[in-house]
Amino acid sequence: MPIKIPFAAALLLSCAMAAAPATAQEAPSPLQALQNFGIGTEQIAQLDRGEIVGYDVSETSQKELAIGVAMVLPVPLAQIADYIKKGNMNAIESDILASATLGPNPSSDSFKKFAFTDKQLDEAKAFLAAEAGDEFNLSKAELDRLNSLQPQLEDADDKTLLKTANQTYREFLLQRLLAYKKNGLNGIAAYIRDGGSADPAAELRTDAVNSKAWARYFPELQQAWLTYPAALPANTTEQFIWLNRRVEDRPTAILNHRLISVGDAGGIILSRQFYVGHSYNSSQVVAGGLPYKDGTLVFYSIRSSTDQVAGMGSSLKHSIGREQMKKEMVKRLQRLNKDLKRKPATVAAE
Template sequence: MESRLLHRCVINLLGATRTVVSICVGLMLGWSVPDASALPTADEVLRELQVSDSDRQQIREGNIVTWTATEGSDRELAIGMALLVKTSAENVGKLFREATVFKTESAITAYGKTGGDGEVADFTGLKLEPNGEKEARRYLEARPGNDLNLDTKEIAAFQALKSASKDRAVPIQKVEALIREELLARYQAYHTKGLAGIRPYARKSGQHVFPRDELSLATKQSKLLAKYLPSVSDVLLNHPTTKIKDGEEFEEQFFWMNVEVFGRPTYVLSHRMHFRIGEASLVVDRHFYASHAYNSLQQGVIALPTQDGMVAIYLSRVSTDQVTGFGSSAKRSVARALMGSYQKDMLKALRAKAEKP
């Protein structure tokens, strides 16, 4: 039973996050290659990722290689992929500014955009779907644990709503309204304070999960960023106080999504960032809140020019309680296999598009 649930979780999660790969391949299409003498070799870049000699050879031969990146906790799943791309010039950078690709993902049942100070109206499209009444009851009965990712104040607010109900009817619309308010509050705290503004999830026995720490660790483990793109690493760790340097480009968008996982609505808050540092390009998709199924996610595609062509590196780190406990090793193997096969097929198709004359 657990393996089936894990399978469904991984597939729906990957379907909901493939956008970042599509965007970065679009950015590759607009690439202009600088003077090769100023560039590192593909081998130099791949060694920073601790890719083996045999895998580096596979990449040089045109294959997409998958490896398991170092994982920072018993809840983290990390997977990396690398490929060499030879591109033709075409301007499709507008992909970053368009969210319409969400419409092609069946797992995403609704989404919207917010920004600035944000307002409740930004979340108008959020509904308790599917299984609205059942899910509303789940929120009204909220307790510390893995069933919902809430902090103690959020739990208290839903309990107060339940106490205020005068009859046995489930106030679905009131629950939806409270979810919108709490998502807005989480967005505003993150937008103002960055990682420090992410509130923890209350678990049983007074324990907590801290997405802020997991996202910080995910960034610090990316040694490639620290060496080649230190200003990006700085922004990821210290947003919004740290600004990029003159001559560097940075663009960001904030989204909410309803992703169907296990037949339940999973509400996600996403911070999508695009960096252009010299001739290097990086797209990062950070899920700083998820209402259940997983705790946080940070994935990105780095496109680095080398003497051998453009090296594109995909790295995903997701924190989930689904891979902890008894049978953890087997659960991780299953999840990595699913993630690897899914993303590799997609990268093959997108590379073909990027290299099309």
């Protein structure tokens, strides 16, 4: 069961905290944040010992997996910020094959590093021959486009097939990006399944509505998250990023939108994967960072929607999926903690 999480997005929060002006809303105190997430006295003691603790995040459907983790990193916010700004996150995210930040005027060339390689020729051929189902997350218009290519590819050699697959996928990514930037959640096309569909827009809308633990402190941000591309609150910045991530040992393209709202007392980052190439439908990360004693208290939670945990045996699938997701989240926090401790001079230097 593939549970891949946008971990770097969560920790970019700390980078933004060190550079951005204060927000209009007050961030919660560390104690308030711990209480909001149901982290009790015993778990606080674990945090103070440098352990990672989990907390419950409500799931909104049979398709959703949700969980949160928290840790006190024994370094200041500025050190985490420098680490991230210098591009060190790839060291702890081995499943990312390629990524790039998307500028204000994207084109299909913006995705040129997304490519099926010669070794992934079978994947490229499967994409070109895709049908309704969950092997690839594609809309009706995208499937129709692929179907229209079939006559001209009947006698094509492998080089032509690979080139066509890459060019076509990049066009799909650009179209989905532009549709989202223009219409927000309303611009996200559904994935066509055999006899039905999956609706990432509805999933992400539900996630935004149900993210109440942080919304009480950032109500304007929650509204912007729901009504994007409406104007963002003051002192809020955004990023668009694409990823090529290895999921189920397959390359998958991901389109990611982030909002960052920060202040001297803490901040928050919202990150949604509004297009995922296969295996799961969508994902939302909410992450927060607060100065805590001599370090930084980091919270981050993820809601991930996948058809693979619905249906018969759903309860067991959810239990297994949450545990897998938590293990991955914990592993990456441990890697980050170890790396920051190992390179304090390098990370802090400017």
